[in-house]
Structures are given as structure tokens and as C-alpha cells.
Amino acid sequence: MNYSYQYLLVSNKGNGIFHVQLNRANKLNALTLEMWDDIGDVFAKLDTDENCRAVVISGNGRCFTSGIDIPSFMSAVAVGEDLDVARRSRQMLRLIEKMQFPTNIIEKCCKPVIAAIHSYCVGIALDIITACDVRYCTKDSDFAVKEVAVGLAADVGSLNRLPKIVGNHSWVREVCLSARHFDAKEAFEQGLVSRVFDNYEAVMTAAKETAKAIATSSPVAVQGTKIVLNYARDHSVDESLRYVALWNMSQLQTDDIAESAVAVMTKGPKPNYSKL
Numbered sequence: 001m002n003y004s005y006q007y008l009l010v011s012n013k014g015n016g017i018f019h020v021q022l023n024r025a026n027k028l029n030a031l032t033l034e035m036w037d038d039i040g041d042v043f044a045k046l047d048t049d050e051n052c053r054a055v056v057i058s059g060n061g062r063c064f065t066s067g068i069d070i071p072s073f074m075s076a077v078a079v080g081e082d083l084d085v086a087r088r089s090r091q092m093l094r095l096i097e098k099m100q101f102p103t104n105i106i107e108k109c110c111k112p113v114i115a116a117i118h119s120y121c122v123g124i125a126l127d128i129i130t131a132c133d134v135r136y137c138t139k140d141s142d143f144a145v146k147e148v149a150v151g152l153a154a155d156v157g158s159l160n161r162l163p164k165i166v167g168n169h170s171w172v173r174e175v176c177l178s179a180r181h182f183d184a185k186e187a188f189e190q191g192l193v194s195r196v197f198d199n200y201e202a203v204m205t206a207a208k209e210t211a212k213a214i215a216t217s218s219p220v221a222v223q224g225t226k227i228v229l230n231y232a233r234d235h236s237v238d239e240s241l242r243y244v245a246l247w248n249m250s251q252l253q254t255d256d257i258a259e260s261a262v263a264v265m266t267k268g269p270k271p272n273y274s275k276l
Ligand SMILES: CCC/C=C/C=C/C(=O)SCCNC(=O)CCNC(=O)[C@H](O)C(C)(C)COP(=O)(O)OP(=O)(O)OC[C@H]1O[C@@H](n2cnc3c(N)ncnc32)[C@H](O)[C@@H]1OP(=O)(O)O
Pocket: 026, 027, 028, 030, 031, 066, 067, 068, 069, 070, 071, 095, 096, 099, 120, 122, 123, 124, 125, 146, 147, 150, 155, 156
């Protein structure tokens, strides 16, 4: 697959681990609409790339990302200015739904995605990381659900996913309604991130270690686990038990179970599982 993009560095780190790096460092990785489309394209490819078993996403340079590229955003919302309200609104709907694709595909991508965050993680950055499976950050991280500060209700995922990640809805509403910045300690205490590290090198090392643990496990088990966890988050226990039963009706017939059982019983190395 072709993973060449102007402002994204996508590298195959071997052993099933891919690294996606936001790479517009001189603008603090502010995301142009083209970059945003490219993120959707990358994760759609990684979803079906059988060489990929786990993904780490991070930012190059000073930070993860300072959010949407503001000039790019201003030109996007000026869509169809010459049209009547009905037609302009329909164009706007198409634009918003298109803008929702990258975060949706990060979440739906059956390969687990680990966000390795450092410094600024603002606006659309929260939309990205709340769609990821695991979030680690550096102690200098600076988060903000910033959309209210630029005049809009966030519409590509933060408002929809943050309340499912963080149980404290008073806190969720406070940071979303006020656009207040919060630090790594607060993000950890509220459960937005699961681990905090001293610096970029340390957060990347940990993210890659976790990616390795995932990538060396059975891809049938790992991908099934992500898909079932996504389903369980949005359904009742009864519904998701039925879902996992139907899912595993086929997936329990995998060779990976016998191979794993031998490895566990003999205390041997992890098997070399077939691609999926
Ligand atoms: C339907 C669409 C839905 C999507 C909505 C998404 C919404 C959002 O993402 S809202 C959040 C938007 N972002 C911001 O409000 C942050 C803006 N940036 C800043 O406040 C500061 O840059 C920051 C506090 C992050 C860092 O300040 P610092 O002094 O350390 O650096 P700067 O000199 O300001 O930045 C360096 C260069 O990067 C450019 N830049 C930074 N952020 C953006 C951005 N979001 N958009 C465009 N450009 C950005 C900045 O202009 C500097 O460029 P240059 O002057 O050429 O050196």
C-alpha cells in the first residue's frame, strides 16, 4: 500500500507496528483539511493492511497538534456562500459528515490505535485521541476542548466520545463548555489518559512497547476484542453478550487458540500467528 503523504509520516516499524506521525512541525501540526482527509485515508488502509497489527499516532516537533489549521477551517465554513439557505445547509452537512470520517475510521479500524501525546493537544486533537484505544501523554501535555473558543460546538467526535471515556460528566461539561486548558495530571486523574511520561522519547517507547505486546498476540483475539469493546460501549450487557457470542461463533474456530494454548502450557515463546 502507498503511505506517502505531504504532512503525514507513516512508517512500518516491523513486527506489525505502524507509526503515523503528524508532520507539519513549523505550524505545530495544525491540521489542514487535506491532512485531515489524509488521516482518514491512512486509517482506512491500515484497517485492511494485513501487515499492520497495531498503530501508534504522535506529532513531530514541539507538540501533538495545536488543532485545526485556522485559515483552512475558515475557508471550509465559507462553503456555498452564493447558495440559498437550503442548498448551503446541505453542502455544510456533506462537509461535516466528510470531516467526521477520519475519527470514525480511527475508532472502527480493527487494529488498536495508541495515541502518544506531548505538549499541545488542542481542539481537533481531542477528537483524534478520544477515537483512539489507548492514550499516553507526557507530563508537559496541555489539553483543551477548544472549539467553543473558536465559535463552534465540536462536531467530529470529542463531545460524543469524551463522556463515554470519562465518568465525571460535570468535569466533561466544564472543559467542553469553557474551553479551559488542563494538564497531564488532570487528564490522568479524570481517566482521559492511562499513563504519563517524562518526555516524548519515553512516551513513544512505552507506546511502542504496548503496540508490540498487541502485535505479537493473536490478531483474531486482538481485533475481536477491539470490535467487541466498541460494541459493548454503546449497547446493553445483554446485547453485547449476544454480539460476542455471534462473533465468536466463527472466531473460536481459529488455529490461534491451539497455537496459543501450546505456547502457554509449554511456557514457550509466543506463536508466529498468521496474518489477518
Ligand atoms: C468541521 C470542522 C471541525 C473541526 C473543528 C476543529 C476545531 C479546533 O481544532 S479548535 C482549536 C484551534 N486551535 C487553536 O485555537 C490553537 C491556536 N494556536 C495557539 O493558540 C498557539 O499557537 C499555541 C498556544 C498552541 C502555541 O503558541 P506558541 O506561541 O508556542 O506558538 P505559535 O508561534 O503561536 O505557533 C507557531 C506557528 O504555528 C502556527 N499555528 C499554531 N497553531 C495553529 C493553528 N491552529 N492554525 C494555524 N496555524 C497555527 C502559528 O501561526 C505559528 O506560525 P508562524 O507565525 O508562521 O510561525
